[in-house]
Amino acid sequence: MTFTIKKIAATAGIVCAGAVFHMQAAWAALPIAHWVRQSGAQVYFVESPTIPMVDVQIDFDAGSRRDPAPQAGLADAVADMADKGVRESGAGPALDENALGEAWADLGASFGASADGDRMSFALRSLTDPALLDRAAQLAARQLGEPAFPDAVWLRERERIAAALKEARTRPATVASQAFAEAVYGGHPYGYQTTPETLARIATADMRAAHARLILACRAKVSIVGALTRTQADGLAATLLSRLPQPADGACPALPAVAEVPPLAAARDIRIPFDAAQAQVLIGQPGYKRSDPDFFALLVGNYTLGGGGFVSRLTEEVREKRGLSYSVYSYFAPGLHAGAFMVGLQTRPDQAAQAVEVARGVVARFVADGPSEAELRAAKDNLVGGFALRIDSNRKLLDNVANIAWNGLPLDYLDHWTQRVEQVTAADVRAAFARKLQPQKMVTVVVGGQP
Numbered sequence: 001m002t003f004t005i006k007k008i009a010a011t012a013g014i015v016c017a018g019a020v021f022h023m024q025a026a027w028a029a030l031p032i033a034h035w036v037r038q039s040g041a042q043v044y045f046v047e048s049p050t051i052p053m054v055d056v057q058i059d060f061d062a063g064s065r066r067d068p069a070p071q072a073g074l075a076d077a078v079a080d081m082a083d084k085g086v087r088e089s090g091a092g093p094a095l096d097e098n099a100l101g102e103a104w105a106d107l108g109a110s111f112g113a114s115a116d117g118d119r120m121s122f123a124l125r126s127l128t129d130p131a132l133l134d135r136a137a138q139l140a141a142r143q144l145g146e147p148a149f150p151d152a153v154w155l156r157e158r159e160r161i162a163a164a165l166k167e168a169r170t171r172p173a174t175v176a177s178q179a180f181a182e183a184v185y186g187g188h189p190y191g192y193q194t195t196p197e198t199l200a201r202i203a204t205a206d207m208r209a210a211h212a213r214l215i216l217a218c219r220a221k222v223s224i225v226g227a228l229t230r231t232q233a234d235g236l237a238a239t240l241l242s243r244l245p246q247p248a249d250g251a252c253p254a255l256p257a258v259a260e261v262p263p264l265a266a267a268r269d270i271r272i273p274f275d276a277a278q279a280q281v282l283i284g285q286p287g288y289k290r291s292d293p294d295f296f297a298l299l300v301g302n303y304t305l306g307g308g309g310f311v312s313r314l315t316e317e318v319r320e321k322r323g324l325s326y327s328v329y330s331y332f333a334p335g336l337h338a339g340a341f342m343v344g345l346q347t348r349p350d351q352a353a354q355a356v357e358v359a360r361g362v363v364a365r366f367v368a369d370g371p372s373e374a375e376l377r378a379a380k381d382n383l384v385g386g387f388a389l390r391i392d393s394n395r396k397l398l399d400n401v402a403n404i405a406w407n408g409l410p411l412d413y414l415d416h417w418t419q420r421v422e423q424v425t426a427a428d429v430r431a432a433f434a435r436k437l438q439p440q441k442m443v444t445v446v447v448g449g450q451p
Contacts, residue, residue: 031046031411031412032044032045032046032401032404032411032412033045033046033047033230033233034411035234037217037234037237037238037241039217039218039220039241039246040217040218040219040252041217041218041219041220041221041222041237041241042220042221042222042405043222043224043233043234043237044221044222044223044224044401044402044404044405044411045223045224045225045228045230045233046224046225046397046401047226047227047228047229047230047233048225048226048227048394048397049227050227051226051227051394052127052128052129052227053125053126053127053128053226053227053394054124054125054126054127054128054133054224054225054226054227054228054236054394055123055124055125055224055225055226055394055395055397055398056123056124056125056222056223056224056226056236056240056398057121057122057123057222057223057398057399057401057402058121058122058123058124058144058220058221058222058223058240058241059119059120059121059220059221059223059402059405059406060119060120060121060214060215060216060219060220060221061118061119061214061219061255062075062078062115062119062120062210062214062215063075063115063116063117063118063119063120064076064115064116064117064189064190064192065117065118065189065190065258065336065337066189066210066214066255066258067189067192069187069189069192070198070201071198071201071202071206072192072193072194072195072198073161073194073195073198073199073202074202074206074207074210075115075120075210076115076194077154077157077158077161077199077202077207078113078115078120078207078210078211079113079114079115079120080113080157080161081147081149081153081154081157081204081207082112082113082122082143082144082147083097083100083101083111083112083113083143084096084097084100084147084148084149084150084153084154084157085097085099085100085147085148085150085153086100086142086143086146086147086148087146087147087148089142089146089243091138091141091142091146091243092142094148095142096148096150097153100143103139104136104139107126107132107135107136107139108126108127108132109124109125109126109127109132109136110123110124110125110126111123111124111125111136111139111140111143117189117190117335117339118335118336118406119406120214120215121402122140122144124136124137124140124240128226128227128228133236134239137236137239137240138239140240141239141240141241141242141243142243144215144240144241144243144244145215145241145242145243145244145245146243147207147211149204149207149208149211150204151204154203154204154207158199158200158202161194161199162196162199162200165194165195165196165199166196172274172276172278172279172280172447172448173280173447175272175274175280175447176272176280176281176282176445176446176447177282178193179270179272179445179447180282180284180340180342180443180445181193181340183268183270183443183445184264184284184285184286184340184443185261185286185340186261186262188259188260188261188262188337189258190261190335190337190339190340212245214255215244216244216245216246216247216252216253217241217244217245217246218246218247218252219252220241220244221402221405221406222237222240222241222405223398223401223402223405224236224237224398224401225394225397225398225401226394258336258337260337260338261286261337261338262286263285263286263441264285264286264438264441264442264443265441266441267440267441267442267443267444268443268444269444270443270444270445270446271446271449272445272446272447272448273448273449273450273451274447274448274449275450276349276447276448277348278346278347278348278349278448279346279347279348279349279351279352279446279447279448279449280344280346280445280446280447280448281343281344281345281346281347281352281355281356281359281444281445281446282342282343282344282443282444282445283342283343283344283356283359283360283363283442283443283444283445284340284341284342284343284442284443285340285341285437285438285441285442285443286338286339286340286341287332287333287334287338287339287340287341287436287437288332288334288338288339288436289334289335289336289337289338289339290334290335290336290407291407291408292334292436294432294435294436295334296420296421296423296424297424297428297429297431297432297433298332298429298432298433298436299332299383299421300376300379300380300383300421300424300429301366301370301371301379301424301429301432301433302330302331302332303379303382303383304366304371304375304376304378304379304429305330305362305363305366306328306329306330306331306343307329307330307331308378308379308382309329311378311382312328312329312330313362313366313375314328314329314330314343314345314359314362315327315328317358317359317361317362318345318355318358318359318362322354322358324345324347324351324354324355324358325345325346325347325355326346327345327346328343328344328345328359329343329344329345330342330343330344330363341436341437343359343363345359349448349449349450350449352446352448352449356444356446360439360442360444363437363439363442364439364440366433367433367434367437367439368434369430370426370427370429370430370433371426371429371430372426373426376424376425376426376429380421380422380424383418383421384418384421384422387417387418391414400414
């Protein structure tokens with residue numbers, strides 16, 4: 001088996017060199033296929049035959065927005081424990097974390113889980129040699145559907161995570177980000193903070209219950225990119241989901257709705273003393289949902305405001321003209337709910353007040369006036385010119401396909417991405433920013449300086 005893996009990997013390396021040069025052209029000939037399996041699982045597939053490899057991402061509505069507040073961190077715990085062993089079943093004997101790791105190493109493949117605010121994701125990467133891929137899919141199905149959640153391992157992991165959280169609280173950046181999230185999101189799950197106390201309330205029984213309730217085949221969104229046919233991709237999806245429970249009546253139980261992020265009623269100014277050479281400054285508010293029709297106007301506009309690095313307005317005013325910070329940025333983090341808009345920078349504590357004033361002023365003027373025509377042209381040129389780098393590998397293609405699947409975007413979304421960017425006008429940017437941002441109601445967090 002080792003020889004086989006090496007031989008296939010060598011073949012992949014030979015064809016990979018040519019793949020980079022043809023990726024963008026090939027994309028136009030690789031449309032996204034979409035179908036719904038009998039279980040209710042949705043499959044999105046792009047055939048990418050250049051390299052004998054397949055990448056898969058399986059997403060579930062099981063992110064931290066589903067965590068109970070007293071058990072903040074439950075989704076992350078489930079994802080962390082997903083590779084700590086599988087229980088005995090008809091598919092094979094129990095495997096502890098070491099045996100599971102060795103099994104993946106023998107296959108030359110990988111499988112893992114992660115969680116963010118909205119979703120829990122499971123990712124498989126394997127060569128497409130039929131014998132190897134079948135074994136990898138069977139093992140991934142067990143890890144996805146039959147995790148062991150061993151008590152002794154969780155006690156160890158919980159202690160490790162708690163220690164890491166305590167250490168992180170000694171860093172001003174962590175203190176700032178936590179204070180900012182709590183102030184911007186209020187009681188919304190996006191603002192929940194994992195602490196040693198919330199971890200102590202999480203037992204392996206809670207993980208099993210969350211897994212049984214949330215990780216169902218009927219809720220899966222399966223994104224596949226690789227050297228497979230559609231028939232093979234459907235078979236792979238079927239195998240990966242085969243160990244998950246199916247509702248007895250065939251109906252997929254609905255999950256309870258999660259409330260939206262409440263808008264800020266007034267500005268908040270939070271100053272936290274901290275003995276550090278640099279003060280951490282964060283300014284922002286709830287932004288917008290990914291489904292918002294203003295997405296492209298906000299994407300283009302933010303490039304000019306603070307997303308364009310050294311060519312942004314924030315950099316010009318805060319760094320170049322006044323030398324208040326080496327780096328300053330702004331971004332939106334849209335999700336299923338209104339993710340935060342944030343301006344961030346570091347500066348000397350004695351300069352923090354001036355840096356805050358300047359940054360707030362730049363944001364207010366941009367919301368009022370929008371970009372100039374020259375700024376708009378520069379933003380479009382950069383975004384359109386960099387589009388090829390968003391799809392120049394299997395992994396990046398998979399990220400884009402999973403984004404389309406998760407957010408319910410049109411299957412031809414990528415075909416029209418650059419066109420949608422080019423269509424944005426300065427008036428569009430100005431109107432979108434005016435609808436989304438209220439500079440007079442933003443949260444400001446400064447961590448640093450003396451009491």
